[in-house]
Amino acid sequence: MAAWSERLAGVRGVLLDISGVLYDSGAGGGTPIAGSVEAVARLKRSQLKVQFCTNESQKSRGELVAVLRRLGFDISEGEVTAPAPATCQILKERGLRPYLLIHDGVRSEFDHVDMSNPNCVVIADAGEGFSYQNMNKAFQLLMDLENPVLISLGKGRYYKETSGLMLDVGPYMKALEYACGVEAEVVGKPSPEFFNSALQAMGVEAHQAIMIGDDIVGDVGGAQRCGLRALQVRTGKFRVSWLLCLCLA
């Protein structure tokens, strides 16, 4: 295996996942992962550019940054690339009026979006909001549309809270895809557009950047397909069985 210096040659920017890498979310704001507050501080003191690239869709960027600052992280809103603002941009460009199946914590990101007479469905990690009633409403709306549009903020299978593994938006996206016979448009990792917007925010090319994440598909696989290097951490949702996949890849 090549030495670290060799593997990191030419790296000018670092994309950092948040949940499972910097902290585990949960009751009381969550818990920082050991060493991560200091690691971010060291990156910030280095010559490297840093952007936080998250699929967090339960909190607005403002709320997320506030939580992380309380835990001791040096982070500001402008340094966060998140799927909710990217989705608002897409809705605006395409004249889409969403039915939102999302968590109340992220609703403020959609404050200026027209939601009258919906012509698409947007789902995010709604947590308890994924009730049968809400899922059925999204389903019925998609079935009534001539050209059903389903936008999903990420497609993660699960994430880790301090209390254990929790279902993410991906399984619910799959449920609606199967029910309606549609394919969702994913906004967030591993979508190339999303990695590119994070790179743009740093002003760094793909081959000059490394993604650090806990999700082998969303973070590591997605970044590598975009020409970035990637680093799999063993915190968060990491599972030992993935090592076999990495060895076989």
Place this chain on the structure above:
Amino acid sequence: MAAWSERLAGVRGVLLDISGVLYDSGAGGGTPIAGSVEAVARLKRSQLKVQFCTNESQKSRGELVAVLRRLGFDISEGEVTAPAPATCQILKERGLRPYLLIHDGVRSEFDHVDMSNPNCVVIADAGEGFSYQNMNKAFQLLMDLENPVLISLGKGRYYKETSGLMLDVGPYMKALEYACGVEAEVVGKPSPEFFNSALQAMGVEAHQAIMIGDDIVGDVGGAQRCGLRALQVRTGKFRVSWLLCLCLA
């Protein structure tokens, strides 16, 4: 197109789907579909054998038969092939102890099943029971098992109630499959074992039977793959767009 008499030559038994063919379920017990009470009565008066072959998993057979009898149908419990009793048989044979993500209405079918220290998950059309909390419990249990077993009572996408289309168990099965990286075992239509048990109950061979249903995948496709003839009704969940599929098939 061949005449009816030709298409039905040699038919000795009829498998009848229930929901969407005999009645639409819903508040107050649901509504019979026009002409269906009399159609069942005529079949019963004919030389043909009749078996009701349903994926109903919100009600026990006893409750389902009581509902249908109140609506005027000539039906008894022994004439119903349903996935819950078939699942109990499988659990017993394989020493499986389920966590049940099911509707309260069907729980009595599992009264004699050992549910201590679960080593598998059984999902059925749980309706409002498909809360985030219950789904997450099923997910966590599957993730903790070395050999995760997920049994799904049917895999229907949706069904029709008097109030409109409703999500069936299939989308939730897909959600858990994706979240856990497992493949569910489906008990119910379109599984060949299920059609065969319905044929056995009638004492009729596949080539001597016709399935009448409203689901192009579960009823029509499943039956045809088992060597039965099949008839697609235009009630229940039927959608005009399926005609294109039938023409292209």
